[in-house]
Amino acid sequence: MSDNNLEKFVYRVADLRQNQQTRFVIEPDAAALEALTRDLDIVNLRKLRFEGAIMASGKRDWKVQGALGATVVQACVVTLAPVTTRIDAEIEWIFKADYQSPEVEEYELTDEENVEQLGTEIDVFSVMRESLALNLPLYPRAPDATFEKMAYTEPGKKAMTDEDARPFAGLAGLKDKLAGDDQN
Secondary structure, three states, X not given: OOHHHHHHHEEEHHHOOOOOOEEEEEOOOHHHHHHHHHHHOOOEEEEEEEEEEEEEEOOOEXXXXXXXXXXXXXXXXXXXXXXXXXXXXXXXXXXXOXXXXXXXXXXXXXXXXXXXXXOOEEEHHHHHHHHHHHHOOOOOOOOOOOOOOOOOOOOOOOOOOXXXXXXXXXXXXXXHHHHHHHHO
């Protein structure tokens, strides 16, 4: 999908009808799928379809609603083997005329995580790309993947285990030692 084809998924707000939905269907070609694969840092993007509509939401705001479907391949977090996942998600993105984005670098996400400032255009392809990124599995894991415990330390020293790292692990030993002192 060339850049010229992507432009048809950028809608000027001034051209949208307040009382009518503007329907769209995006099915990227192989070149666009490959570019998205690189952008999202995944192994492969086999299929992708985003179908929906842009509609008015109140007097000044707009909403993009649609169904996102994709087949993605990611690397397993344990073995790096390819893991295929089917994503089917209902998407709703709101563009508000009077939206004020948080100015701090860290803030808690609320129900309005898919809300953006309304500009002069609505880029539905960008909505699709970001929605796909938000719906990717965070830790894809192959069905047969197992994580073996490993312990590394300096030569001649005992490696710290998960039990040793627990905050109250030493209390059991201290309790036994105190109980032994009381019996003497």
